[in-house]
Amino acid sequence: MRSLINILDLSVEEIDRMLDVADDIIANREKYSEVCHGKKLATLFFEPSTRTRLSFEAAMYELGGNVLGFSAAASSSASKGESVADTTRMACCYADIIAMRHPKEGAPLVASKVTSVPVINAGDGGHNHPTQTLTDLLTIRRKKGRLNNFTIGFCGDLKFGRTVHSLITALARYEGIKIVLISPDELKLPSYIKKDVIKNNGIEYVQTTDLEAVLPELDVLYMTRVQQERFFSEEEYIRLRDSYILTRKKLDKAKEDLIILHPLPRVNEISTDVDDDPRACYFEQALCGKFVRMALIMELLGIHLD
Amino acid sequence: MNIDSIKEGLVIDHITAGNAMRIYNLLGFDKLECSIAIIKNVNSKKMGKKDIIKIDSNIDINLEALGYIDPGITVDVIRDSKLVEKRHVDLPETLHGVLRCKNPRCITSVEQELSQEFMLTDRENRVYRCVYCEAKAN
Numbered sequence: 001m002r003s004l005i006n007i008l009d010l011s012v013e014e015i016d017r018m019l020d021v022a023d024d025i026i027a028n029r030e031k032y033s034e035v036c037h038g039k040k041l042a043t044l045f046f047e048p049s050t051r052t053r054l055s056f057e058a059a060m061y062e063l064g065g066n067v068l069g070f071s072a073a074a075s076s077s078a079s080k081g082e083s084v085a086d087t088t089r090m091a092c093c094y095a096d097i098i099a100m101r102h103p104k105e106g107a108p109l110v111a112s113k114v115t116s117v118p119v120i121n122a123g124d125g126g127h128n129h130p131t132q133t134l135t136d137l138l139t140i141r142r143k144k145g146r147l148n149n150f151t152i153g154f155c156g157d158l159k160f161g162r163t164v165h166s167l168i169t170a171l172a173r174y175e176g177i178k179i180v181l182i183s184p185d186e187l188k189l190p191s192y193i194k195k196d197v198i199k200n201n202g203i204e205y206v207q208t209t210d211l212e213a214v215l216p217e218l219d220v221l222y223m224t225r226v227q228q229e230r231f232f233s234e235e236e237y238i239r240l241r242d243s244y245i246l247t248r249k250k251l252d253k254a255k256e257d258l259i260i261l262h263p264l265p266r267v268n269e270i271s272t273d274v275d276d277d278p279r280a281c282y283f284e285q286a287l288c289g290k291f292v293r294m295a296l297i298m299e300l301l302g303i304h305l306d
Numbered sequence: 307m308n309i310d311s312i313k314e315g316l317v318i319d320h321i322t323a324g325n326a327m328r329i330y331n332l333l334g335f336d337k338l339e340c341s342i343a344i345i346k347n348v349n350s351k352k353m354g355k356k357d358i359i360k361i362d363s364n365i366d367i368n369l370e371a372l373g374y375i376d377p378g379i380t381v382d383v384i385r386d387s388k389l390v391e392k393r394h395v396d397l398p399e400t401l402h403g404v405l406r407c408k409n410p411r412c413i414t415s416v417e418q419e420l421s422q423e424f425m426l427t428d429r430e431n432r433v434y435r436c437v438y439c440e441a442k443a444n
C-alpha cells in the first residue's frame with residue numbers, strides 16, 4: 001500500500017498528476033463531492049496542530065468521506081504508553097487511510113510499516129511535512145503556471161525550517177530553478193542540504209544576509225518565521241529580526257509578478273500592510289493546502305476520475 | 307582447538323590489522339559457546355598485515371555488520387573440513403541492528419523495541435543515516 005512519508009516518495013510525474021487533479025477539483029467542486037463516500041480518514045495527531053488537522057478533515061469531508069481520530073496525545077491511548085505501531089494497528093481496523101502527526105521523527109514511517117492502509121505524514125517533529133510541500137508546489141504552479149525556470153528566495157530561519165528543506169528538495173528535481181538563501185549567519189541552511197541537495201543537483205544558488213538587495217531578482221519569495229528562542233541573546237534577536245521583516249515599502253523594488261508565500265502561522269515577519277498587496281499569496285496558499293490534500297487522499301486510495 | 311583445521315565453521319579472513327577485536331565485540335562473539343581463535347597481525351602478501359578470526363561452528367553471521375566495519379573481509383564457510391563457500395562482504399546498503407540512533411528527537415529514542423535500521427546515503431564518504439529520522443550515524 002502506498003504511503004506518503006517523505007516528499008521524495010513521489011516521483012515528479014506523480015506530483016504533476018496530483019497537482020492536475022487539485023486544479024480540476026478547484027474548477028469542478030461538484031464532480032468530487034461524493035468520490036470518497038463510505039471511506040473514513042483517521043487523523044492521529046499525537047501533538048496538536050489545529051491548522052493541519054482541519055485542512056485534512058475539511059479535505060475528506062469535501063470528498064464525501066468521514067473522519068475519526070484524536071488531536072493530542074493526552075486524549076489517546078499513547079498517554080497510557082501504547083506504541084505508535086499498536087495505535088496504528090487499532091486505527092486501521094476502522095479507517096481506510098491515516099493522517100499522522102507526531103512530535104518524534106520517523107513515527108509515521110513506523111506506522112506505515114505495520115498497517116495495510118495508506119499513511120500520510122502530517123508532520124513528524126522537525127523532520128518532514130510533505131503535504132506542506134505539495135501545498136507550496138500547487139500554489140507556485142497556479143500562480144506562475146510552471147514549476148521550472150524561476151528564481152525563488154527563502155528568507156528567515158533556514159536552519160530549522162523544515163518546510164524550507166523539503167521545498168528545496170522537491171524543487172531540485174525541476175529544471176532551471178535558481179535559489180537565493182536569505183538569512184542571518186546564525187540561521188543559515190545546514191551544510192548537508194547545501195551539499196546533498198543543491199550542489200549535487202547542480203542548482204545555481206546565492207547566499208546572502210540582505211533581503212532588500214536581492215528582492216528585485218525574485219519570482220517567488222518564501223518567508224519563514226524567525227523564532228526568538230533560536231537566538232543567543234535578546235539584543236541579537238531584535239537586531240536581526242527587523243532585517244527579515246517584509247514590509248510594503250521594501251516591496252517597492254520587487255517584481256510586479258512576484259509571489260509571496262509563507263507556511264503560516266506568521267508572527268511579525270510579514271507586516272500586515274503587505275496583506276492586500278496582490279503579490280501576497282499566503283492566504284490562498286492555505287486554501288491550496290486543502291485541495292492538494294483532497295488530490296492526495298484520492299491518489300492514495302486509488303480513486304481516479306477521467 | 308586446532309586453529310588450522312576446522313571441520314565445521316567459519317574463517318573470517320582479510321580483516322584489516324587491528325579490527326579483529328572490534329568485530330569480536332560488535333558481533334557479540336563473547337556470547338558464543340564454541341571455540342574461537344583470534345589471530346592478529348598475520349603476514350599477508352596482499353595486505354602486509356591482517357587479522358583472522360576462526361569460529362568452530364557454523365553460526366549465522368551478520369554480514370552487514372562485517373561489511374560496515376571492514377568491507378574487504380571474506381568469510382570462508384567450512385563443512386566436513388572443506389571450503390564450501392567463500393563470501394565477499396561489501397559496504398552494505400542497509401544495516402539492521404548494528405548501530406543505534408543517537409538523535410533524541412527520533413522515534414527510536416522513545417520506542418526502544420523498534421528495530422534499528424540505517425541506510426547508506428553516501429558511498430564515497432561511507433555515510434549511513436537512520437531510516438526513521440535521517441540523522442547521520444556516528
Ligand SMILES: [Zn+2]
Nearest residue numbers: 407412436439
Ligand atoms: Zn533516528
